[in-house]
Amino acid sequence: MPRQIRLNAFDMNCIGHQSPGLWTHPDDRADSYNTLEYWTDLARTLERGKFDALFLADVLGIYDVYQGSPRTALEQAVQVPVNDPLMVVPAMAAVTEYLGFGITCALSYELPYPFARRMSTLDHLTKGRVGWNIVTGYLDSAARGMGMPRQVAHDDRYDVAEDYMQAVYKLWEASWEDGAVLRERAGRRFADADKIHRILHEGPHFKVDAIHLCEPSPQRTPVLFQAGASKRGRDFAARHAECVFINGPSKKIVGGIVADLRQRAAQAGREPSDLVIFTMITVITDTTGKAARDKYQDYLGYVSEEGALALMSGWTGVDFGAMRPNDVVRFDDKANAQTSALEAFTTADPDREWTVAQIARHAAIGGRSPVLIGSAAEVAEQLRSWVEKTDVDGFNLAYALTPGSFADVADLVVPELQTRGLFKQDYAPGTLREKLFGRGPRLPGSHPAAAVRRTS
Amino acid sequence: MPRQIRLNAFDMNCIGHQSPGLWTHPDDRADSYNTLEYWTDLARTLERGKFDALFLADVLGIYDVYQGSPRTALEQAVQVPVNDPLMVVPAMAAVTEYLGFGITCALSYELPYPFARRMSTLDHLTKGRVGWNIVTGYLDSAARGMGMPRQVAHDDRYDVAEDYMQAVYKLWEASWEDGAVLRERAGRRFADADKIHRILHEGPHFKVDAIHLCEPSPQRTPVLFQAGASKRGRDFAARHAECVFINGPSKKIVGGIVADLRQRAAQAGREPSDLVIFTMITVITDTTGKAARDKYQDYLGYVSEEGALALMSGWTGVDFGAMRPNDVVRFDDKANAQTSALEAFTTADPDREWTVAQIARHAAIGGRSPVLIGSAAEVAEQLRSWVEKTDVDGFNLAYALTPGSFADVADLVVPELQTRGLFKQDYAPGTLREKLFGRGPRLPGSHPAAAVRRTS
Numbered sequence: 001m002p003r004q005i006r007l008n009a010f011d012m013n014c015i016g017h018q019s020p021g022l023w024t025h026p027d028d029r030a031d032s033y034n035t036l037e038y039w040t041d042l043a044r045t046l047e048r049g050k051f052d053a054l055f056l057a058d059v060l061g062i063y064d065v066y067q068g069s070p071r072t073a074l075e076q077a078v079q080v081p082v083n084d085p086l087m088v089v090p091a092m093a094a095v096t097e098y099l100g101f102g103i104t105c106a107l108s109y110e111l112p113y114p115f116a117r118r119m120s121t122l123d124h125l126t127k128g129r130v131g132w133n134i135v136t137g138y139l140d141s142a143a144r145g146m147g148m149p150r151q152v153a154h155d156d157r158y159d160v161a162e163d164y165m166q167a168v169y170k171l172w173e174a175s176w177e178d179g180a181v182l183r184e185r186a187g188r189r190f191a192d193a194d195k196i197h198r199i200l201h202e203g204p205h206f207k208v209d210a211i212h213l214c215e216p217s218p219q220r221t222p223v224l225f226q227a228g229a230s231k232r233g234r235d236f237a238a239r240h241a242e243c244v245f246i247n248g249p250s251k252k253i254v255g256g257i258v259a260d261l262r263q264r265a266a267q268a269g270r271e272p273s274d275l276v277i278f279t280m281i282t283v284i285t286d287t288t289g290k291a292a293r294d295k296y297q298d299y300l301g302y303v304s305e306e307g308a309l310a311l312m313s314g315w316t317g318v319d320f321g322a323m324r325p326n327d328v329v330r331f332d333d334k335a336n337a338q339t340s341a342l343e344a345f346t347t348a349d350p351d352r353e354w355t356v357a358q359i360a361r362h363a364a365i366g367g368r369s370p371v372l373i374g375s376a377a378e379v380a381e382q383l384r385s386w387v388e389k390t391d392v393d394g395f396n397l398a399y400a401l402t403p404g405s406f407a408d409v410a411d412l413v414v415p416e417l418q419t420r421g422l423f424k425q426d427y428a429p430g431t432l433r434e435k436l437f438g439r440g441p442r443l444p445g446s447h448p449a450a451a452v453r454r455t456s
Numbered sequence: 457m458p459r460q461i462r463l464n465a466f467d468m469n470c471i472g473h474q475s476p477g478l479w480t481h482p483d484d485r486a487d488s489y490n491t492l493e494y495w496t497d498l499a500r501t502l503e504r505g506k507f508d509a510l511f512l513a514d515v516l517g518i519y520d521v522y523q524g525s526p527r528t529a530l531e532q533a534v535q536v537p538v539n540d541p542l543m544v545v546p547a548m549a550a551v552t553e554y555l556g557f558g559i560t561c562a563l564s565y566e567l568p569y570p571f572a573r574r575m576s577t578l579d580h581l582t583k584g585r586v587g588w589n590i591v592t593g594y595l596d597s598a599a600r601g602m603g604m605p606r607q608v609a610h611d612d613r614y615d616v617a618e619d620y621m622q623a624v625y626k627l628w629e630a631s632w633e634d635g636a637v638l639r640e641r642a643g644r645r646f647a648d649a650d651k652i653h654r655i656l657h658e659g660p661h662f663k664v665d666a667i668h669l670c671e672p673s674p675q676r677t678p679v680l681f682q683a684g685a686s687k688r689g690r691d692f693a694a695r696h697a698e699c700v701f702i703n704g705p706s707k708k709i710v711g712g713i714v715a716d717l718r719q720r721a722a723q724a725g726r727e728p729s730d731l732v733i734f735t736m737i738t739v740i741t742d743t744t745g746k747a748a749r750d751k752y753q754d755y756l757g758y759v760s761e762e763g764a765l766a767l768m769s770g771w772t773g774v775d776f777g778a779m780r781p782n783d784v785v786r787f788d789d790k791a792n793a794q795t796s797a798l799e800a801f802t803t804a805d806p807d808r809e810w811t812v813a814q815i816a817r818h819a820a821i822g823g824r825s826p827v828l829i830g831s832a833a834e835v836a837e838q839l840r841s842w843v844e845k846t847d848v849d850g851f852n853l854a855y856a857l858t859p860g861s862f863a864d865v866a867d868l869v870v871p872e873l874q875t876r877g878l879f880k881q882d883y884a885p886g887t888l889r890e891k892l893f894g895r896g897p898r899l900p901g902s903h904p905a906a907a908v909r910r911t912s
C-alpha cells in the first residue's frame with residue numbers, strides 16, 4: 001500500500017488567517033469566527049473529508065511591524081481580532097467523533113501547572129483527540145501585553161521551553177500512576193493515594209511542587225506539534241515533537257527541511273519516522289481545471305496585498321512598509337534570526353529573486369505556502385508528487401476561503417486521493433496518537449517524556 | 457408581581473463537589489464529569505428548568521489541610537481530580553440558547569491580557585451568556601503548584617485583585633470603541649483603526665501595554681460574580697460584583713450578610729439592588745414529602761464524613777483531623793481569617809454549638825449550605841420564606857446527586873414556584889446581564905468599570 005497522505009486543516013480563531021482580504025469575498029465565512037456555528041460546521045466538514053486534524057494557529061499579539069503600526073492589521077483584520085483557540089475545541093469535539101485538534105498554545109505566558117490541567121481536561125473531553133502545538137511566540141507586542149518590554153531573546157525562549165516541557169511531562173506522566181484511579185463505588189474509594197505523587201520540579205525558569213489536578217487522560221501528554229523553523233527550533237522539534245509543521249515555497253526547500261528534521265530526530269535517539277511532518281499548502285480546486293483557475297482569478301480580486309505585507313513583516317521582523325515595491329528582498333541572517341520565513345523566500349530558493357511586490361502578491365493567498373490550482377485529479381497528483389519528492393507525510397491546508405476551500409478538498413480531492421490509494425478510507429481507531437502513529441495512546445519509550453515516568 | 461427567585465445550579469468540574477461520598481450512589485453521575493455528555497445533558501436539564509445560570513466552582517489546589525495530607529481528598533475524590541471549568545462551557549453553550557454560565561477563574565495565576573481574551577472569546581461564543589466569578593484562591597497547595605512557597609496574604613490578595621480588575625476593565629471597555637468594527641465587505645475594511653486604542657496600565661502588580669485582542673463581545677465585561685465572605689471580600693464585592701454568592705447555615709446569618717452587602721454597595725455609590733445575591737442551598741425533593749425524606753435517608757448511607765472534614769479543613773485552614781469528634785469547634789478570628797466558613801458555623805449562630813462530628817455530618821450533604829427536604833410544594837414555600845426573611849435574590853443550588861438533584865428542582869420545584877408567581881415563565885431576552893438586571897448589555901455607569909471608558 002502506498003504511503004498514506006495526512007491532512008490537517010489550518011485555521012485560526014480570527015478573520016484573516018493566511019489569505020488577507022479574502023474575508024470580503026461573498027462566499028467567505030471567516031468573519032463568523034466568533035460563533036459556535038462556524039466551528040461546529042467546519043468540524044463536521046473536516047470529519048466528512050476524514051481530515052486527520054484541525055490545526056489551530058494562534059498569536060497573542062498584533063502585527064505592528066509593518067509601517068511601525070498596527071493600522072493595516074486592524075483595518076484588514078490580519079490575524080486580529082484573534083480569539084482564544086482553546087475555547088472552540090470542546091464544541092467541535094461534541095459534534096465529531098474522530099477529528100483531531102492540534103492547538104497552538106504559547107508557553108511563554110502561562111505557568112505549567114494550570115496549563116497542564118487545561119490540556120488534560122481537553123484530552124478527557126475529546127477522549128484523546130488533542131494535540132498541542134508548542135510555541136514560544138514571535139511578536140514583541142505580545143510581550144508588552146504581558147507587562148514586559150519585549151520578548152525573551154530567541155534562543156533563550158527555547159531554554160525556557162525545555163524547562164517548561166520537563167515540568168509538564170512530570171505533571172502528565174509521573175503524578176498519577178497507572179492503576180491509581182479505582183472508581184470503586186461499592187468499595188467507596190475513588191483512588192489509591194499511594195499511587196498518586198507530588199511532583200517536584202525545580203528548573204531554571206519554573207518551579208512546581210504539586211500533584212497534577214487531573215486523573216490520567218487517554219493520551220496523558222497530548223500529541224506534540226511543533227513548528228519552529230530556526231536551527232534551534234528544529235532541534236527542539238527533533239527532540240520533543242511528534243508532528244512537525246513546516247513551510248517552504250518549493251519542493252527543494254521543503255525536502256531539505258524534512259531530511260534535516262529526520263536526521264536531527266535520529267541524532268536525538270528517535271526514529272526518523274517518529275516525526276510526522278506536515279508542510280503548509282493551499283489548494284484551489286473545482287470540478288475542472290478551468291473552473292479552478294477561474295476561481296483563483298476571482299479570488300485575486302479580493303486579496304489585500306498590504307495585508308500580506310503586514311503579515312510578512314510580523315513573521316520576519318522586517319518592515320516591508322519601509323521598502324519600495326520593486327526592491328529586491330535579501331535575507332540577512334543576523335538581523336532576521338527570529339524566523340526563517342524570509343530565508344525561505346530569499347536565499348534558500350536559489351532559482352529566483354523576490355521583490356517586495358512579488359512577495360505581497362504571493363503571500364496574499366495562502367501566506368507563505370505554495371498554492372496548488374487545478375482539478376481534483378490534478379491536485380491529487382501534485383500532492384502525490386510533493387510527498388514523493390520531499391518525504392513529507394502530509395499537508396497543513398491553509399484556506400483561501402473558509403469553509404469553502406476545506407469543503408472542496410473534502411468533497412473533491414480526498415476521493416481522488418482515496419482512488420489512488422493515497423488516503424485512508426476510514427479513520428483508524430483510538431486516540432489521535434494511535435490514529436497518526438498506529439501505536440499509543442501514550443508516548444513511546446524513546447521520547448523524552450518517558451524518562452520522567454515512575455517505574456513501578 | 458412578587459419578587460422573582462433566581463436559580464443557579466452549583467457544580468464543579470470534579471466528582472465530589474459539596475456532597476462527599478455521594479458519587480458512590482448508583483444514581484449519581486458525578487464521576488462522568490470528564491465527558492462532554494455529562495455537561496451537555498446537565499445544560500439541557502437546567503435550561504428545561506429555566507435556571508438562570510450554571511455556576512461553576514473551581515480550585516487550583518488540593519485539600520491537604522486535613523491530617524496534613526491530601527490522602528483523604530484523593531481517596532474520596534473531594535474536589536480532586538478537578539478539571540478546568542472553562543473547557544466545558546463551549547459545548548454546553550452549543551446545546552442551549554438561554555442558560556447563563558458563571559465561571560470561577562482565579563486571577564492569582566494568570567495575566568490580565570490573555571485572561572481578558574479568554575473571557576471575551578467565551579462571551580462571543582455564548583452570545584453574551586458569560587459571568588466570571590472572581591476569586592483569589594484559598595489553598596497554599598495551589599500556590600506551590602505555581603512555584604511559590606505559599607499564597608499571598610489574604611488582604612494583599614485583594615490589592616492584587618483590585619489592580620487586576622483595573623487592567624481587565626481597560627482591555628474590555630476602553631480598547632475598542634463602539635463603532636470601531638465596520639465589517640464592510642464592499643468597502644474592504646474590517647475596522648476603523650482610529651477607534652481602536654492601545655491601553656496602558658501600570659499598576660502595582662500588573663502592567664499591560666496592548667490593544668485588546670478581541671473585538672467587543674456582547675457584554676464586553678462579563679457579568680461579575682464574587683463570593684468573598686470576609687470583610688475585605690465583601691467590600692470588594694460591593695464595589696465590583698453584580699452577583700454575589702454567599703452562604704450561611706440560617707436565615708438569620710444569611711439575612712445579616714445580605715443587609716451588610718447592600719449597605720456596602722450603597723456606600724460604594726451603587727444601588728443596593730445592583731447586587732443580585734445568591735445563597736447556597738441544597739434541595740432534596742420528590743413527589744411527596746415522605747418520598748423526599750426517604751431519599752435523604754437513602755443518601756445518608758453514602759456520605760463520606762471524613763471527606764466532609766477534608767473539605768471543611770481546606771475551607772477554614774483548620775485541621776479537623778487533629779481534633780476529636782466531640783470537640784466543640786470555636787472560631788478564632790485571628791487564626792482563621794482566610795474564610796468565614798468556620799465563623800458561620802461557630803460564633804455567628806448564637807443558637808447552637810457545633811462539635812466536629814456534627815460539622816462532619818452536616819457538611820457531608822451540601823457542604824456548608826442548609827439542606828431543604830420535602831415535597832416540591834414544601835420546598836417552594838421554604839424558598840419563599842428564605843427570600844422574604846433574608847432579602848436574598850435567589851439560590852445557588854448545590855447537588856446531593858447530579859444531575860438528579862437539579863432535575864428534581866427543574867421538574868418539580870420550578871413549576872411550584874411558577875404557580876406561586878415566584879419564578880419566570882420564560883427567559884427574558886438578551887444577554888445574561890439583561891436577563892438578570894433588565895438592563896444592559898453593558899455595565900451601568902455607576903460601576904467602576906465605566907470609569908475607564910473613553911468618552912467620545
